[in-house]
Amino acid sequence: MGKPNPVADRPPPPQGPLARAAFLVGGAGLLIATLIDSLAVLGRHTGFAFLGSIEIVQSAVVLAASGAIIVATLARSHAAVHILTDRLSPAAAGRLAHIAAALAAIVFLCMAIGSGWLMVEGWGGHERTELLHIPFRWLRLIWTLAAALVAVLFLIQPWRRRGA
Incomplete structure (x- = not known):
């Protein structure tokens, strides 16, 4: 008996159009943040203010x-501590998993x-960032939809097969 291999024991990545869309949106956000921040740091070192x-x-x-939160939920890879559940029967651990979900x-x-409440209250207020005037309403809408989707996923996942 060797040591457990955490890479081999990892479930397959989530599939389907929802997972792909969340991955693309999240990946685009990460690439944009990295690119802009890199350009800003480069600009600071070369005397160009971004x-x-x-x-x-x-x-x-x-x-x-x-x-990221949608993909993590679809992959069922949120952080979890198994100190208690590893010592319980599978039936009791399953009941606790349903309660946790x-x-x-x-x-x-x-x-x-x-978030939806803030979004609705500020929708007509033309709330924007100071320099570039990026409207907050669309960012709040994206997060509100993501949080609602994650809530729904947590409700339906315990009754679906893993990997389905």
Whole structure:
């Protein structure tokens, strides 16, 4: 008996159009943030000020975080501590997994409701970033939809086969 191989024991990456869309949106956000921040750092060292770079990076992080949380949920790869559940029977561990999924769904539903509330309250207010005037409403919409989708995924995943 050798040591467990965490790479071999990893479930396959999520498939399907939702996973691909979340991966593309999140990946685009990460690439944009990295590119803009790299250009800003290069500009600082060469005497070229890249005004508004922080605003662009912050906006791109919304895309990256939204895509990442959806992909992590689809892959069922959120952080988990198994100190208790590894010592329980499979039936008891399954019941606790269902409870944990329901609690996670409630947390993300609360985030979606709060974000949606902020979005609705500020929709007509023309709230924008200072330099580039990037509207917050679309960023809030993206995050609100992502949080709501994650809540739904947490509700339906316990009853679906792993990998389905």
